[in-house]
Amino acid sequence: MKKVLASVGIGNATVDTVLASSTVEPGQSVDVEIHIEGGSAEQTVDAIELEVETRCATDDGYTEVDVGRLRLSDGFTIEPGRSDVRTATIDIPYATPVTLGRVEVWVETELDISMAVDPEDRDHLDVQPTPRMRAVFDAMDELGFSFRSAECQIDRSGRYASGRAFVQEFEFHAADGPFRGRVDEVELVFDPAADALTVFVEVDRRAGVLSELADTDERTTSIRVDSTDVAAIRDRLEATIDGFA
Structure with missing residues (x-):
């Protein structure tokens, strides 16, 4: 029994x-x-x-x-x-x-x-974030972006990383600095590896209603981070975001 x-x-x-x-x-x-x-x-x-x-x-x-x-x-x-x-x-x-x-x-x-x-x-x-991730967060802070939220989302299409069913998205608000008033928000998605960190950057510009309806106010690209040099990462992120702002 x-x-x-x-x-x-x-x-x-x-x-x-x-x-x-x-x-x-x-x-x-x-x-x-x-x-x-x-x-x-x-x-x-x-x-x-x-x-x-x-x-x-x-x-x-x-x-x-x-x-x-x-x-x-x-x-x-x-x-x-x-x-x-x-x-x-x-x-x-x-x-x-x-x-x-x-x-x-x-x-x-x-x-x-x-x-x-x-x-x-x-x-x-x-x-906890890896040293490269922390350097990216520090660089965003220096650019005047404040952390807003983080969430894991299913990504079955493999838009950001092949072989992975999900990604983690970090959302930042342009609270201060050169992008305040020019950018609504910036979303980062990390694809980490042993030797480097790929950072997908999606910029949501401050645009008109027609642009928002057509989704033309959002642009995405990626950068490769292979060091923890905050100043160098800040400069690359600034140039990347500025190209879409």
Whole structure:
């Protein structure tokens, strides 16, 4: 009877993942300990799934998407009332969004147990910008732009990066500086890699109603950032935005 109850989640094994650090940057890795507590019946764990996940906006609301995944496929049996600890290292993909605004990122751990409700655990991550991203944010600040919002959006067409289902969009308002009164907003989308950061820049100009209706007030281009030189990045962004303003 205990096995029957465990199959529907009653007296099931439980899992608790402990992260060595919850603060990470895209491209880094984090060590984890996976603590498994046996339930009221013997159960076989076929695999342990570790997924880095986030929530993205769609036309119909929001959906959860995988950013990265690690599968530990060495099966084992957990006895009733017994404890087991497994260790692993999770790579935080470069495409992992930064947790600014309402953006959330977490590690979800799932025990794959046949004929049973799979036990799960969720641990949130504080994903900080990489040094190149921080340099871009600092450059925007020097140009008088204030951060307004950040959101992950589904990008099935691969407009910004091939092989990725979503992107993170950062929205800035021209609060001061040379673009105040000339630009409504600037939106940035990052495509990060180990050696460089591609920054897609969309400029929403202050234009007339006819231009807005025809979507001719928005222009998009991209620049490559391969250093953390804020002054150099500021000059490139200024020239790029000025060309569309």
